Amino acid sequence: MNVQDKIRQQVESNDIVLYMKGTPQFPQCGFSGRATQLLQACGAKFATVDVLADPEVREGIKQYGNWPTIPQLYIKGQLIGGSDVMMDLYQKGELQKLVAEAQGTSKTS
Amino acid sequence: MTDRVAEIEHKLRAALQPLKLEIEDESHKHAGHAGARESGGGHFNVTIVSAAFTGQGLLQRHRLVYDALGDTMRREIHALSIRALSPEEA
Numbered sequence: 001m002n003v004q005d006k007i008r009q010q011v012e013s014n015d016i017v018l019y020m021k022g023t024p025q026f027p028q029c030g031f032s033g034r035a036t037q038l039l040q041a042c043g044a045k046f047a048t049v050d051v052l053a054d055p056e057v058r059e060g061i062k063q064y065g066n067w068p069t070i071p072q073l074y075i076k077g078q079l080i081g082g083s084d085v086m087m088d089l090y091q092k093g094e095l096q097k098l099v100a101e102a103q104g105t106s107k108t109s
Numbered sequence: 110m111t112d113r114v115a116e117i118e119h120k121l122r123a124a125l126q127p128l129k130l131e132i133e134d135e136s137h138k139h140a141g142h143a144g145a146r147e148s149g150g151g152h153f154n155v156t157i158v159s160a161a162f163t164g165q166g167l168l169q170r171h172r173l174v175y176d177a178l179g180d181t182m183r184r185e186i187h188a189l190s191i192r193a194l195s196p197e198e199a
């Protein structure tokens with residue numbers, strides 16, 4: 001499986017996935033830390049991929065969504081953006097909606 | 110360091126004909142943190158007002174800025190904060 005297939009599988013098998021540097025507990029970059037906090041503030045349950053742990057994914061994700069920076073947020077397979085876009089959407093109340101919709105449609109209970 | 114600001118300014122002006130463009134170099138605030146040593150290490154804040162952003166969503170605006178910067182983005186810029194406004198919003 002090449003790296004693009006691997007990324008496709010990651011973004012399609014998780015409703016909400018954040019590509020970041022480090023982990024939510026130990027972000028290795030301020031922008032990744034901010035992205036994590038925004039998702040947590042939305043009450044999101046999200047998967048993360050630490051690109052520092054996987055150099056192939058780190059390069060591959062930039063091509064996958066044609067987006068040159070990390071962090072990158074994907075909801076339901078769609079690139080939402082980096083931490084600036086997330087902050088802006090959060091301030092408009094739109095990130096909360098995207099998260100709620102993504103989680104609402106996947107609930108089995 | 111100022112070379113990089115000039116390069117960013119040049120590329121953004123050429124591609125997006127901004128009505129207003131401010132570039133802050135914040136690299137000194139981040140020198141030394143782990144991620145900054147690779148990829149040139151530059152941290153910049155850009156505020157840009159351009160008619161190109163009218164009617165475009167945020168994702169698309171950021172893409173326009175990234176596309177305008179091309180390989181400068183990959184070589185010199187480690188982090189870029191973007192405020193992209195249309196003339197109506199500025």
